[in-house]
Amino acid sequence: MYVAQPIEWTDRGVVMLDQRRLPAEEISYTYNDYREVAKAITEMVIRGAPAIGVAAAMGVALGVLRSPAQTLEALRTEFAEICETLAKTRPTAVDLFWAIERMKRRFASLSSATSDLAKIREAMVTEARQVHIEKKATDEAIGRYGAEFMPAEGQVMTQCNAGALATGGIGTALGVIRVAVEQGKKLHVLVPETRPYLQGARLTAWELHRGGIPLTLITDNMVGHFLKTGKVGAIVTGADRIAANGDTANKIGTYQIAVLAKENNVPFYIAAPISTFDLTIAGGEQIPIEERSAAEVTHIQGVRIAPDVNAAHPAFDVTPARYIAAIFTERGVARAPYNESLRALAGS
Ligand code: MRU
Numbered sequence: 001m002y003v004a005q006p007i008e009w010t011d012r013g014v015v016m017l018d019q020r021r022l023p024a025e026e027i028s029y030t031y032n033d034y035r036e037v038a039k040a041i042t043e044m045v046i047r048g049a050p051a052i053g054v055a056a057a058m059g060v061a062l063g064v065l066r067s068p069a070q071t072l073e074a075l076r077t078e079f080a081e082i083c084e085t086l087a088k089t090r091p092t093a094v095d096l097f098w099a100i101e102r103m104k105r106r107f108a109s110l111s112s113a114t115s116d117l118a119k120i121r122e123a124m125v126t127e128a129r130q131v132h133i134e135k136k137a138t139d140e141a142i143g144r145y146g147a148e149f150m151p152a153e154g155q156v157m158t159q160c161n162a163g164a165l166a167t168g169g170i171g172t173a174l175g176v177i178r179v180a181v182e183q184g185k186k187l188h189v190l191v192p193e194t195r196p197y198l199q200g201a202r203l204t205a206w207e208l209h210r211g212g213i214p215l216t217l218i219t220d221n222m223v224g225h226f227l228k229t230g231k232v233g234a235i236v237t238g239a240d241r242i243a244a245n246g247d248t249a250n251k252i253g254t255y256q257i258a259v260l261a262k263e264n265n266v267p268f269y270i271a272a273p274i275s276t277f278d279l280t281i282a283g284g285e286q287i288p289i290e291e292r293s294a295a296e297v298t299h300i301q302g303v304r305i306a307p308d309v310n311a312a313h314p315a316f317d318v319t320p321a322r323y324i325a326a327i328f329t330e331r332g333v334a335r336a337p338y339n340e341s342l343r344a345l346a347g348s
Contacts, residue, residue, distance in 0.1 A: 001178065002210040004164040006051050007058065009129050014058045018045050019165055023206040034063030034082050041089040041096075044197070048166020049240045049276055050139075053095030054132045056086045060103040061128035065121045072115045079107055091288045092249055092316045094241040098275040099131055132168050138273045138330040139169030146176030146271050146328035151233030153186035157226070160194045160251035161203035162238025162271065172271040173236045174207060176328060181213055189215040190232065192223055194251060196297045196313060223257050227264040235261050236328075239272035246321030246338025247284025248272075252314055258323035267325040274329055277346055284318035291315070 008015045013032040020043070021027050029045065031037050037059035040046055046055045063082035069075035083100050090096060106127045110120045150156060156177060160166075163174035170178055181187055189208055194200035201217055208215045218226060226232060235257060241249045248254075248270050261268040281287065294311035298304060327334040327342070334341035 001182070001212065003170055004207055004210070005168075006046055006048075006165045007054055007132070007168055009058055009061075009125070009132065014055070014062055016040055016046050016055070017165075019047055019203060020044055022165075022202050031062065032066060034059045034066070035085060037062060038085050038089050041086070047199070048161060048163075049093035049095040049238065050135050050167035050169070050172070050273060051165065052090060052093050053099035053275060054128075054135055054168045056089075056096050057099040057103055057128040057131040059086045060100060061124045064107070064124045069117070072111055072117065072120075075117060075120070076111065090290055092240045092290045093276075094278045095273075095275050102131065103127060135167055135273070136169040138275075139167055139171060139175040140179070141330035142172050142271050142273065142328050143170060143175035143179035145330075145333050146236060146269065147180035147183055147185070149234060149267070149269060149326065149328070149333075150176065150180035150185055150187060150236075154233045155188050155190055155226075155231050157190040157192070157223070157232050157235040157257070157266075158204060159192055159200065159235075159237045159254050159257055161199040161207070163204060163207040165203050165207060166238060171207070172238045172273070172328075174204065176236050176269075176271050177213065178211065187213065189213060190226055191215050191217050192220045192253065192257070193217060194253060195220055196300075197315075198300070199251065220253055224260045227257075227260050227266055230264075232264075232266050234267050234269060236269045236271055239270050239276050239327075240316055241287050242270070242272060242277050242327065242342065243281045243284050243287060244277075244279045244339055244342060245283045246324055246327065246334070246336065246342060247287070248319050248321070248324060248327075249284065249287045249289070249316045250319065252317050255317040255319045255323075258319040262323050268319075268323055269326050269328060270324055271328040274331060274346055277342055279343060279346060284320065287316075287318055289314050289316050289318075
């Protein structure tokens with residue numbers, strides 16, 4: 001089955017598929033400067049929490065590899081700046097900070113063991129590539145755990161894009177659907193278009209169509225209508241940050257889907273790697289919500305669709321844990337009470 005490749009480390013640099021141009025055009029760029037990688041994350045060339053983490057790890061590695069520093073001291077100074085630049089790109093997806101912290105730990109252990117800059121550079125590249133390799137294995141494990149919860153046949157719903165484009169593997173929510181289909185389940189996916197950035201219409205519809213998984217694209221305001229029919233067997237979405245109590249930030253619109261799911265007795269699931277947990281915060285009200293440009297609401301692909309008025313664009317919302325039937329991770333399935341099950345899975 002076709003798997004999109006949003007990011008790749010190559011000898012020429014970090015290659016990214018421009019997700020802003022999909023589905024109309026498949027254009028890739030090769031980045032050789034960590035600042036370009038940071039800009040690509042901010043401007044959504046690459047998006048989706050785990051893929052942002054992979055991009056950040058590769059950005060850090062690229063910064064170290066291309067740094068003009070000739071001494072360990074100079075490299076240390078530049079390293080701090082590289083990490084700070086990448087950390088400022090997007091605030092909600094905790095995978096970004098997880099990846100930067102991992103690269104910091106690796107740098108600290110390497111630089112305390114050697115002052116050979118060539119060795120440090122090579123090992124940092126290996127670490128970033130390892131982050132990407134691990135994401136693939138993680139997605140497959142999430143897919144296997146989650147597929148059990150998908151109905152044998154019928155409609156399921158998702159939100160935004162939590163597919164290969166969003167992770168660099170097979171996807172989290174779409175990975176669950178993909179594994180279920182590979183196991184022989186006859187699923188048909190309802191895909192809300194996910195205004196304002198249209199990740200559902202542009203990216204999820206594209207990925208499912210390419211993968212040969214049947215789908216129906218719907219507008220966001222059709223969600224309640226379809227859930228009320230009794231024909232949707234399950235909903236599965238990704239996550240950008242999961243607090244210790246299970247409250248989950250995901251793409252704007254996820255909260256209202258979860259509430260409507262409860263009203264209509266449809267199980268609502270989250271599929272996410274452990275790297276998306278943020279157990280340092282007790283609940284969802286502490287999750288920073290990214291506010292993106294109002295132009296993404298007043299315009300579609302550069303074309304104005306509203307008069308020149310105020311527009312709001314919180315890019316994420318928080319679904320309280322009480323609406324979440326289970327969270328699928330690479331280490332197993334978490335159920336309420338999440339304060340206990342998430343800690344047990346994270347091993348802390
Ligand atoms: O703004 P985006 O496109 O980065 O938002 C993406 C989402 O909300 C995804 O559902 C989430 O990151 C999970 S991706 C596996």
